[in-house]
Amino acid sequence: MSGTRAYAIRVAEDPADREACFAVRKEVFVGEQGVPEDIEYDAHDAGAVHVLAVREDGVPLGTGRLLYGAEVAAKTGGDLSVGSLGRLAVTREARGLGVGAALVRAVEDAARARGLAAVDLHAQTHALGFYERLGYEAYGPEFPDAGIPHRAMRRSLQR
Numbered sequence: 533m534s535g536t537r538a539y540a541i542r543v544a545e546d547p548a549d550r551e552a553c554f555a556v557r558k559e560v561f562v563g564e565q566g567v568p569e570d571i572e573y574d575a576h577d578a579g580a581v582h583v584l585a586v587r588e589d590g591v592p593l594g595t596g597r598l599l600y601g602a603e604v605a606a607k608t609g610g611d612l613s614v615g616s617l618g619r620l621a622v623t624r625e626a627r628g629l630g631v632g633a634a635l636v637r638a639v640e641d642a643a644r645a646r647g648l649a650a651v652d653l654h655a656q657t658h659a660l661g662f663y664e665r666l667g668y669e670a671y672g673p674e675f676p677d678a679g680i681p682h683r684a685m686r687r688s689l690q691r
Contacts, residue, residue: 539593539631541638544582553582553595553619560621567678576604581646583638585622585631593626595619596635598642598651608652614686615643617653636666640689650688657681 544550554573561567576599585594599607600615608614617639622632643651654677655663660670668685675682 539585539587539626539629539634541583541585541634543638543642544584544595549584550582552586552592553584553597556584556592556595556623557619557621559623561619561678564624565678565680567680571678579603581639581642583635583642585626585635587626592623593629594622594631594635596621596639598639598646600643600646600648611650613647613649615639615646615648615651617643617651620653632662633666636663640687644689649690650686652684652686654682655685657683660685 542549544553557572558569561572562569577597579601580597580599582595582597584592586592596617597619598615598617600612602612604616605612607616617636620632620635622635640651653663653668655668655670657674660683663685664670666687668687670683670685672684
């Protein structure tokens with residue numbers, strides 16, 4: 533896969549795509565990072581926009597989700613014009629291929645399509661540099677989530 537874009541990013545609209553998203557999350561968050569499975573999946577999954585990266589042969593490589601609207605306003609400081617990017621996960625084999633950045637951009641595109649002005653996220657502190665390179669700015673103090681240190685970050689989608 534080196535040197536070529538041997539994967540595609542798409543919105544996960546059918547049940548098989550959603551199951552692929554959940555499988556990637558289980559592999560990365562539950563398997564690698566030790567996040568308890570009972571907190572990895574939540575009620576927000578049903579209404580979220582999920583994006584999926586798949587290899588040319590259909591193997592899932594990564595996922596992310598966008599939350600927006602009144603039911604998730606607590607994640608964005610009550611601002612309904614801000615979406616929440618989360619559950620970004622890339623399989624070990626796909627790291628370093630640009631999959632994570634492509635997934636972030638796909639979530640941002642989905643947010644723009646819904647008229648949102650910005651995207652917030654809670655970044656694991658080791659990933660701050662990744663998100664900063666994509667234009668996100670950290671704010672607020674560090675906090676634990678599933679026992680992992682995080683910081684809130686935001687990127688405006690307006691030019």
